[in-house]
Amino acid sequence: MSRSAHPAGPRHADVLPEGHYSAPAADLNELDPKVWAQTVSRDADGVVTVGGIDVKTLAEQHGTPAYVLDEADFRERARAWRTAFGQDADVFYAGKAFLSRAVVRWLDEEGLNLDVCSGGELATALSAGMPADRIAFHGNNKSVGEITRAIEAGVGRIVLDSFQEIVRVAHIAQSLGKRQRVQIRITVGVEAHTHEFIATAHEDQKFGIPLAGGQAAEAVRRALQLDGLEVIGIHSHIGSQIFDMSGFEVAAHRVVGLLKAVRDEHGVELPEIDLGGGLGIAYTSDDDPREPHEIAKALTEIVTRECESAKLRTPRISVEPGRAIVGPTAFTLYEVGTIKPLDGLRTYVSVDGGMSDNIRTALYDAEYSVALVSRRSDAEPMLARVVGKHCESGDIVVKDAFLPGDLAPGDLIAVPATGAYCRSMASNYNHVLRPPVVAVKDGESRVIVRRETEDDLLRLDVG
Numbered sequence: 001m002s003r004s005a006h007p008a009g010p011r012h013a014d015v016l017p018e019g020h021y022s023a024p025a026a027d028l029n030e031l032d033p034k035v036w037a038q039t040v041s042r043d044a045d046g047v048v049t050v051g052g053i054d055v056k057t058l059a060e061q062h063g064t065p066a067y068v069l070d071e072a073d074f075r076e077r078a079r080a081w082r083t084a085f086g087q088d089a090d091v092f093y094a095g096k097a098f099l100s101r102a103v104v105r106w107l108d109e110e111g112l113n114l115d116v117c118s119g120g121e122l123a124t125a126l127s128a129g130m131p132a133d134r135i136a137f138h139g140n141n142k143s144v145g146e147i148t149r150a151i152e153a154g155v156g157r158i159v160l161d162s163f164q165e166i167v168r169v170a171h172i173a174q175s176l177g178k179r180q181r182v183q184i185r186i187t188v189g190v191e192a193h194t195h196e197f198i199a200t201a202h203e204d205q206k207f208g209i210p211l212a213g214g215q216a217a218e219a220v221r222r223a224l225q226l227d228g229l230e231v232i233g234i235h236s237h238i239g240s241q242i243f244d245m246s247g248f249e250v251a252a253h254r255v256v257g258l259l260k261a262v263r264d265e266h267g268v269e270l271p272e273i274d275l276g277g278g279l280g281i282a283y284t285s286d287d288d289p290r291e292p293h294e295i296a297k298a299l300t301e302i303v304t305r306e307c308e309s310a311k312l313r314t315p316r317i318s319v320e321p322g323r324a325i326v327g328p329t330a331f332t333l334y335e336v337g338t339i340k341p342l343d344g345l346r347t348y349v350s351v352d353g354g355m356s357d358n359i360r361t362a363l364y365d366a367e368y369s370v371a372l373v374s375r376r377s378d379a380e381p382m383l384a385r386v387v388g389k390h391c392e393s394g395d396i397v398v399k400d401a402f403l404p405g406d407l408a409p410g411d412l413i414a415v416p417a418t419g420a421y422c423r424s425m426a427s428n429y430n431h432v433l434r435p436p437v438v439a440v441k442d443g444e445s446r447v448i449v450r451r452e453t454e455d456d457l458l459r460l461d462v463g
């Protein structure tokens with residue numbers, strides 16, 4: 001393939017347009033281990049490999065776009081969380097980040113538990129053999145059918161999210177002759193994102209029962225009276241992509257305050273507390289996430305200290321990382337289709353996927369990195385915007401990033417840290433077919449979720 005430098009060359013730093021990006025890395029060929037899966041590296045020929053396989057081979061075998069998932073990395077991260085929290089705590093992987101039967105088996109083998117929040121996720125978990133008593137069922141509007149199936153299957157806990165649900169779950173459990181273990185999800189007035197958190201008196205959101213105004217205490221009061229329920233604890237989830245632990249500190253303080261109020265009123269010490277998920281990962285080199293062992297230490301200390309000062313037995317802690325386990329383990333492999341330099345602005349690089357395989361940039365203004373992976377290049381960096389093939393100008397995958405100035409159609413580029421909330425939020429917009437998830441390990445690749453086909457699309461369209 002011939003490569004011609006395109007007309008508008010690299011942009012000098014002092015003429016760069018406004019945007020949220022850092023200066024280009026000194027060497028664009030370098031792959032920052034913070035944002036790439038553990039086994040990713042560039043081989044002697046300059047081609048990127050993962051799990052012992054190079055991306056050109058992966059593209060030939062599986063096509064593009066494709067999510068490429070490093071199985072060893074996934075298992076290691078899952079194990080690191082498990083080990084960090086030890087036997088006196090539980091780690092529930094949040095299935096909504098990315099769920100497939102292979103992933104369920106890995107989690108089972110690594111000793112993790114699993115959060116699901118729909119009948120579909122529950123079905124996936126059960127069909128892959130996850131023991132039901134290690135499954136937690138979440139959601140703010142679980143249907144009667146879903147609740148019934150969960151209780152019949154014997155899920156370890158249902159997380160109750162409203163007053164109606166307390167009664168609904170109790171009633172269904174009783175009619176099935178069961179007593180369901182439940183946690184009550186409360187909102188503690190803490191909203192945490194990345195580097196800051198906001199602590200307010202009340203919560204304006206759909207999840208949980210507010211601590212404010214005594215609502216959470218009332219929820220516990222009602223649940224304790226119902227024969228169909230065994231109240232095992234309180235649940236709190238405060239945000240996403242969190243780096244700063246101080247939001248958890250305020251949350252734990254307020255949750256323990258409720259445990260104390262429950263003990264004082266009912267003489268019952270609830271045995272468990274769940275602090276949710278939301279731990280951040282590195283999407284770009286600017287992000288500095290904490291290690292699981294640091295997070296475990298911090299959370300355990302916070303809860304222990306709060307319980308000591310409230311003279312309560314320290315409850316069993318559980319956490320629910322989703323993104324922090326699967327996010328860094330995968331990248332999306334794309335082929336470059338067209339390149340459009342806009343003078344004085346930036347260069348639009350179109351790939352063969354887009355917002356249908358990664359909605360996060362359009363939805364949350366998320367930041368991502370990108371690299372040329374099918375070869376080395378020592379060309380000058382150019383400011384690029386990686387866009388998809390959809391009929392929507394907001395169809396952006398990577399808003400601002402530097403790619404080599406000699407990028408050409410046919411090159412493969414990869415966007416790292418797409419393991420979480422990309423395949424699970426993928427759509428068929430424009431009837432684009434959802435990409436496969438390819439797991440790689442020890443020099444072998446295996447499709448764990450296959451690419452959608454036009455037959456799949458047409459099967460749903462019954463005419």
Ligand SMILES: *Cc1c(COP(=O)(O)O)cnc(C)c1O
Nearest residue numbers: 094237277278279320321322323
């Ligand atoms: C989304 C969610 C999680 C996981 O969040 P991550 O940011 O992926 O760690 C955990 N618990 C609950 C209740 C959630 O809603």
